[in-house]
Amino acid sequence: MAKFKAVFSNEMRKIFHKKYVTLMIVLVYVVATALGLVLSAGHEYVNDDVDAQQNYENAIEDKRELGAWLDEQDEIFAANGVTVLTSTTGMFYLDKLGVYARACTLIEEVEEYGLGIMVNDYRREVLDMINMLKRRLICYDRIKDYTITAELKGKREMICPIFDEADRAKNYEEMERLEKGLSVDGFAAYIEMKKQDINDPKGNPVIGGIASATNVRQKAFYRDTILEILDIMLEQNITGEYPSHAKFHQDAGRLVEVKWFLHENIKTFGGDELTADTRKALEDEAATIENKMHSGYYNRGKWLNDEFTKDGTIVVARLMLFVGNILITLLVMIIAAGIISKEIETGAVKMLIIVPVKRWKIYSAKVLSLALIATAMTAVLAGWVIVLMGIVFGFGELHLYTSSWGVLSFEAFVLLYALLQLLSTLWYMMVAVSFSTIIRNTAGSITAGIGLLVLSLVGMIFGDTVMNPAILSYVPSICASTLADSVLPHLCKMTDYESIACFGVELGFDGIFTLCYVAVLLVGMVWSARDSFCRRDIK
Amino acid sequence: MVHNGAGYFGIEDMRSAMEKILEIKELTRSFGNKVVVDHISFDVNSGEICGFLGPNGSGKTTTIKMIAGMLFPDSGTISVCGHDVETDFEAAMANVGGIVENPDSYGDFSGRMNLELAAKVRGVSEKRIDEVIRIVGLENRINEKVKRYSLGMKQRLGIAHALLSEPRFLMFDEPTNGLDPAGIRDFRRTIKRLAHEEGIGVLVSSHMMTEMELLCDKVVIIEKGKLMGISDIDLFKNGAAEGDVMQYKLVVSSADDARRIITEKLGDVVRDVNRKARSSKELWEVDIEVEEDDIPMLVKALVCEDVEVWMVEPMGVSLEDAYINATGGGAIG
Known part of the structure; x- marks a missing residue:
């Protein structure tokens, strides 16, 4: 152990002796700090949102009520022998409650028209919904059960023509176009195309996830309202480029929904008639959204308009961690790329090997020193983000982070986010160490490592997520987000049955990716350590 | 009194001073189809300076690298002070110091820092570092970065590395390469003193025959990987045994x-x-x-x-x- 410690201490000394290491370390924190300050500049923090914890608890309560209502529906379905399928088309912009509302609509459709529902998306919220529908699911399109698919095919016409594959593909296409942001001319063409779609008698108006009108009257109403919204989008260039644009889209969906409720005098899609109070509340809500839309509210401040100030700390913290993590990963990769090969290239390895220390200890000490540097830098970055955000926004004002699986304090969110990023950094580190050990060429290892990083960043740009905690590579990002979705809820001690069920479902599907991630790390380590270093000649 | 790196021998210990420090048995190594070292066996005893001679490509450096644990033998065994290099690496290497091929060190570090790194792993004191610096005559340049060193200075630093932990077995591959005449003389004196006064076993591979003649007590000759002979240096030169x-x-x-x-x-x-x-x-x-x-x-x-x-x-x-x-x-x- 003493020798291992000595080798470890030597490795640390060697790493920190390099001038660029110190410079890069300083750069990480300077860039992250500058980014944090610039993004926070002139930003007025408004904490007028409903308390996040309370909001979350309300949502859970709503779901319980909904569950009870669904239980009642169960009996009706069973009595009538209705096959219940579900569809989630057009739910991309819905928040969790929106999904439940959508579920209600679907159930209503089933009840009224005897339609089936098909699930054709796999978002977290959808899984929640599936669970809410409790075993009414017949087909889930990621499960390639051809028997069930065949059964579904026979019923498709009966189910709903708008749910065919072409519609689904189109919806995805639209979503992508919105998310990527379009040029002004391209955007105008896009809006025009959308208007034509909406005017198509067979088309299904979709905005903010509000879709699939179940009768001509509703479809016409949706179409008129959505056309007005599209005009506003074109006028204000709401391309979907910024988070505020996504918020516009989401609120627009809600506006359509609220207007329909008011028009039909109902409380929810499956609900009672409006009381005076609820009508007043809905009218106020619709007016607020319309005012915001007409005043260009959603186009102000781009990243951090007022609506987003409540999440401002989270947005800024994520960006600081994201950019800082890329720099940390780069630094660790550059060091890792030369960790074995550089010593072999310079011949210094001979001095390293002729010591009374086994090679595996030398290798482990090298990897451990790098891993510790990455961990320490990430931890310091996370700590600094918390402190800086506290200084800028006030320590008592840091926002709670709400997600589909629970509520975290700002500090806990930052630490967990940093932890996921660290996983990604360690993955890259192992890639570079393995290259360095196997090909024994520093330049080649750096090129390969950075190439992979760039590839992943390109993948991120063209991917459908922004600032995923571990987006730096496909595999780590899939696995890290799986961990986030699967493990974190568990850690948060969720009690609602939907999330627990989702935990199981996601662990089943994406657990494989997580295992792959761990396997790649372990195989890389063992292979490079055992066969390429410990048991390989050093010529 | 004879110093063995771990303590001082008494009179009793002197009797065992001629023990086998390096023992090589049937050592074989191939690269592809080419047998580079072919079943060679020889020993180096304590207090003995053994010249390791052979033409270019005869397998000298390959053998030395196998002793250092850098290359793995196909068959055969190497033991240092009774410890097998393959199965008991740490104990074997604790007794080994040396230069393999070129005296490479960390170029961005000063000579002293290089020695400090090695000293830390071998548990050697600061005092000993100063001592070896004096022995190799690098006092004035030891704080300079190694990448600014001449070949001779690097060689001196390599020798300092080798001597650092006062090992019982030293091996050098072309140790006088790049050394100036005074450096060669100092090296020779140091190695002779260590071997003959302190009982250290030394294996030296070199092409400088005049230097080897002055330094070695015996020679081991290999050619095309095969052992050609092991002999006392005088007998080897004269080609005759006593009575001839x-x-x-x-x-x-x-x-x-x-x-x-x-x-x-x-x-x-x-x-x-x-x-x-x-x-x-x-x-x-x-x-x-x-x-x-x-x-x-x-x-x-x-x-x-x-x-x-x-x-x-x-x-x-x-x-x-x-x-x-x-x-x-x-x-x-």
Whole structure:
């Protein structure tokens, strides 16, 4: 152990002796700090949102009520022998409650028209919904059960023509176009195309996830309202480029929904008639959204308009961690790329090997020193983000982070986010160490490592997520987000049955990716350590 | 008293001072189809400086790298102080110091920092670092970055590395390469002192035959991976064992008298007679082939008959000649 410690201490000394290491370390924190300050500049923090914890608890309560209502529906379905399928088309912009509302609509459709529902998306919220529908699911399109698919095919016409594959593909296409942001001319063409779609008698108006009108009257109403919204989008260039644009889209969906409720005098899609109070509340809500839309509210401040100030700390913290993590990963990769090969290239390895220390200890000490540097830098970055955000926004004002699986304090969110990023950094580190050990060429290892990083960043740009905690590579990002979705809820001690069920479902599907991630790390380590270093000649 | 790196031997320990420090048995290594080291076996004892000779590509460096644990043998064993290098690496290496191929170190570090890194792993004190720096004469340049060192300075630093932990076995691959004459002399003195006074076993691979001749006690010769011979250096040079006939050169005042007396005493043993060149006196060189034991009698007979004997010199060949004879001219293996 003493020798291992000595080798470890030597490795640390060697790493920190390099001038660029110190410079890069300083750069990480300077860039992250500058980014944090610039993004926070002139930003007025408004904490007028409903308390996040309370909001979350309300949502859970709503779901319980909904569950009870669904239980009642169960009996009706069973009595009538209705096959219940579900569809989630057009739910991309819905928040969790929106999904439940959508579920209600679907159930209503089933009840009224005897339609089936098909699930054709796999978002977290959808899984929640599936669970809410409790075993009414017949087909889930990621499960390639051809028997069930065949059964579904026979019923498709009966189910709903708008749910065919072409519609689904189109919806995805639209979503992508919105998310990527379009040029002004391209955007105008896009809006025009959308208007034509909406005017198509067979088309299904979709905005903010509000879709699939179940009768001509509703479809016409949706179409008129959505056309007005599209005009506003074109006028204000709401391309979907910024988070505020996504918020516009989401609120627009809600506006359509609220207007329909008011028009039909109902409380929810499956609900009672409006009381005076609820009508007043809905009218106020619709007016607020319309005012915001007409005043260009959603186009102000781009990243951090007022609506987003409540999440401002989270947005800024994520960006600081994201950019800082890329720099940390780069630094660790550059060091890792030369960790074995550089010593072999310079011949210094001979001095390293002729010591009374086994090679595996030398290798482990090298990897451990790098891993510790990455961990320490990430931890310091996370700590600094918390402190800086506290200084800028006030320590008592840091926002709670709400997600589909629970509520975290700002500090806990930052630490967990940093932890996921660290996983990604360690993955890259192992890639570079393995290259360095196997090909024994520093330049080649750096090129390969950075190439992979760039590839992943390109993948991120063209991917459908922004600032995923571990987006730096496909595999780590899939696995890290799986961990986030699967493990974190568990850690948060969720009690609602939907999330627990989702935990199981996601662990089943994406657990494989997580295992792959761990396997790649372990195989890389063992292979490079055992066969390429410990048991390989050093010529 | 003999220092062994771990403590001091007493009288009792001196008896075991000639133990086998390095023991190589049937060592074999191939690269692809080419057998580079082919079943070689030899030992290096404590207090012994062993020259490891062979033409380029004969397998010397491969053998040294296997001793250092850098290459893995296909078969055979290497043990240092009784510890097998493959199965008991840490214990074996605790007794080894040396330079393999080139004296490479961390170029961005100063000489002292390089030594400090090695010292930390080997548990060596700061005092010892200063000591080895003094031994190799790098006091004035030790704080400079190694990448600014000349080859000779790097060699000195490599030697300092090797000596750092006071190992019981030292090995050097071309240690005097790049050293200036004073450096070569210092190296020779240091190694001889360590071997002969402190009982350290030393293996030196070099092409500098004159240097090896001055340094080594025995030689191990390999060619094309095969062991060609192991011998005491004098016997190797002279090509004869004790009791064998050897050539001697006598320098005498009278060629005719000397030839007559020698022939009378020992028969036809005179091989050549020449006038001694570059001498103001009239002296003659008489080359004879006799046994070593005949020399005193012969000198006495000459002197009794008033022939002045100015010099008796064994006519052994140089190590270089012997080496070239043994290896057939040193073709690359």
